[in-house]
Amino acid sequence: MAATRRNGPLERQRARLYWPFLAPALLVYGLLFLAPIAYSAWTSLYRWDGMGEMQWKGLDNYRVLWHDPAFATSIGNTLKILVVGGLITFLCSFLLTLLLREMRAKFFARSVLFFPNLVNAMVFGAVAGFLFSPDGPVNVVLGWLGVDAPKWLGSDNVFALIIATLIWTATGYYTTIIMAAVDQIPPYLYEAAALEGATAWQRLRHVTIPLAWDVITVCAVLWTVSSVKVFELILLFGGGNAGNPPAQTWTTAVYVYTAAFPTSSVPRLGLASAAALVSLVMVGLFTVLLRRIMRREPIQGMS
Structure with a gap:
């Protein structure tokens, strides 16, 4: 049959x-x-400036990447954004979900949290340049308080400022997505948990997160992919009229850009292609690994 x-x-x-x-x-x-x-x-197997004849190099471009300290730094910075930035972003998203679910004006709060995603990254660069410049409002206020203002936009501090900006802009985005899944959870589950004496944190841990796990997994994959593509914020925060941002702030996306469009040397499109492929393989491996780690059996009986 x-x-x-x-x-x-x-x-x-x-x-x-x-x-x-x-x-x-x-x-x-x-x-x-x-x-x-x-x-x-x-x-990636050739040496090419985009104009002249392509010269066969085999795997030499990949060997250059292996021994290049700037590429190692860019890999490390990308992983910092992926791991550190991701953990803080999702922790803030979970805490906001805990607060918004009980809030009366939760839809208005969601709109406010989502607003930074509607603003172009160039605005953040301009605002940061104004707020955190040596004579900017932040340093002026710190001076009034008797605090020695650090060099916010210096090469030693600017990457932390970039991560903080990414967390600020991304938290509202992922909170909005997670809250859309939370809205589909039947209210009687929370009522039953409350009657059993569960605290707000226990309801988040045992009701909200398990029932919204599929959506959280998708958000984690989206963050993994987007963290490898961070480019414009670093260029705006660390760069300027003089050229590219300092190498301490580079991610793999910025490394590809500087190899393909250098300010004072010949373009190295073969090296840029090799770096882009390494980034692609890295994000693919992290995505597959993340999917395996976060795989769970679906929870039945939500309707």
Whole structure:
């Protein structure tokens, strides 16, 4: 009977329509994503400035990356954003979820929290340059309090300021997504937990997080992908009219940019392609690992 159903007319019709419906999406995906990746992989094996003849280098570009301290720094900074920034962002999101679920004006609060995502990164760079400049309002207030103001935009402090800005802008975004999942949790589950004497933290731990786990997993994957692409904030905070930001603040995305568009040397598109491929492999491995770590059996009986 099962074999008959699998080979029935409806199943045969579905099989005939499968590829005609799927082919356009595969074609677009291949042209816009797979083809550029393949071209980058091919370019990474050459020395090329984008204008002259391409010179075969094999794996030399990858050897240069292996021994380049700037690339090691960019990998380390990217991991700091991924791990440290991610942990603080999701901790703040969980705490805000705990507060917003009981708040009357939670929809207005969500809009306020989400607002930084609507603002262009250039605005943050301009505002930071005004607030944290040596003669800016922050240092003036600290001077009134008798505190020696640090060099906020100096090479030793600017990366911490960048991470803080990323956390501030991302917290509202992920809080909004998690709260959308929390809104689907039946209220009687919270009522039952409250009757059993569960505290707000226990309700968050044993009701909210388990039932919103699938959405939290998606948010974690989104953060992993976005952390590898952090670029404009570093360029705005650390850069300037003189050139690129200091190497202490580079991420892999900034390293690719500086290799492809240097300010005082010949472009190295082969090296930039190699660095981009390493970043792609890194984010792919982290995404797969994260999905495996966060995999759980679905919870039934929510309806």
